[in-house]
Amino acid sequence: MASYFAYTALLQLSFLAGDAFASNAGAILESPVNACVLKSQSSAHNISELRVKSWVEQPNFRGTFDILWLALATIGISTYTMLSLNLPAPKDTYLRLTGRRILWMLLGIIGPEFVLTYAAGQWSRAKWSVHAFRDEHPEWHMRHAFFADMGGFVLHTEDGVTFPLNAIQLHWLVQHKYIDFPNITKREIWDKSKQDTFTKVITAFQVGYLIIQCSARAAQKLTITTLELNALAIVVCSLMTSFAWLHKPTDVSTPVHIYTSKTVADMIGNLEWDLTPLDHVDMNGPGYSVNVQPFMGLPVIPKERPIQRIPNDRFPTNPYGVQEYLLCFATLLFTAIHIAGWNFDFPSAIERMLWRISSLLLFGITVAFWFFETIASWTRLGRWKAIYLYLTNRKGLERHRRDVMRKQTLQPVRKMAELPVLWEFLTITPMAVVYGVARVFLIVEAFAELRNVNASAYVNVEWTDFIPHV
Secondary structure, X not given: OHHHHHHHHHXXXXXXXXXXXXXXXXXXXXXXXXXXXXXXHOOOOOHHHOEEOOOEEOOOEOOHHHHHHHHHHHHHHHHHHHOOOOOOOOOOOXXXXXXXXXXXXXXXXXXXXXXXXXXXXXXXXXXXXXXXXXXXXXXXXXXXXXXXXXOOEEEEOOXXXXXXXXXXXXXXXXXXXXXXXXXXXXXXXXXXXXXXHHHHHHHHHHXXXXXXXXXXXXXXXXXXXXXXXXXXXXXXXXXXXXXXOOOOOOOOOOOEEEEOOOXXXXXXXXXXXXXXOXXXXXXXXOEHHHHHHHHOOOOOOOOOOOOOOOOOOEOOOOOOOHHHHHHHHHHXXXXXXXXXXXXXXXXXXXXXXXXXXXXXXXXXXXXHHHHHHHHHHHHHOOHHHHHHHHHHOHHHHHHHHHHHHHHHHHOOOOXXXXXXXXXXXXXXXXXXHHXXXXXXXXXXXXXXXXXXXXXXXXXXXXXXXXXXXO
8 A cells, every 4th residue: 555655646736747747847856856847857858957946756666686685695694694604614715715605505596494403403503512621621612613614623643643533533642642622722722813893794784674675564564585585595594503613613713732641553553444443433524525426426526535624515414403493393393484475476476476386385394394303303312212211201301311321322323434324325315305306496487577567566665654653
């Protein structure tokens, strides 16, 4: 309704201005004038001869560029600022670092839920690390844990072997007295982070404006384009990722070097290793670059051994508690936002049908994944039996919990070459392909829709309608 009145008023003002121009070249407009009136008459008359002695209102319409700018700028700035990549290798060039960041930004646009999955896994590992250090070194903070897992501590052995340590490996070395506890405070670690407050404020403003804009357009029944809907879904996922990485330093390039008087043989004997000599403690995996690529016959990245940087694509092995709930909620919300475009006014019926199918596939695959993952996780952690014992035999509950903890501690670690298991790969790959095709269509359709879109998509929100009338 607001758009109808705006359009009617625009037509009336256009006719009035046209009469004024026709009757007198030096006409004076004293009534409130919309800026569109001046623009519409400038081609037929000498605009310099018109005098305006009243308030000039903003045009109540936006252009295609405004829609593109709002969506793309918000996506770009949110994906750029959310990234907290691991430390680079010493030999990494500026060009390689830039390419790596662009690659992860593209992943954050095409599949932001995957970046969130990595972030949630890192958050979970950081909490485990804080718990492990809690008794002997209570000063070990989440920032220390994140910094360690991103390759912030580099070990130099007596025989000249150099490699980055993650938090679990660092804890093992400290426990066995091979190194001293790192003398660095959480403030000193955070001082290495290069993300400034100004960038965060700009990002918050841009993201907030997009969310408010889409909410207001929905309230006034104005068309929201599928590009804006896509941007909203990506932004929501990016915000969740930023929350998971809240304590992780950003753009750190210089590690903390730790030296030991022991050789590799002194620490591990004749144990075999693949990525680093401390693989028997923690393997820095599984990950896409060191597991999936070799399984598919693709080149292994990185090639150097021991590795000189911890890869960014390590899969989360066991997010739990808040991390698991956040990841589940965020992925379901991300896919559900696309379903909100179910009744959008698409250029054709076929495009509407394909949008509905694609959005349902995204949501359905995500629900199926979490359903089976929950069953598998609860079985692995003994939660089903714990519920049964809680209802029938509470005295045996504590014993069951101790048995589960002992089983997890004594369970042998699978070698990197054994991951992924064939049945896991064959099960996940078809769903991943279908999910990817559906996601690509939603992105392509977001731009294709702009060729033929409902006219109300170009009407601005009447913000004064939200001001209570006295």
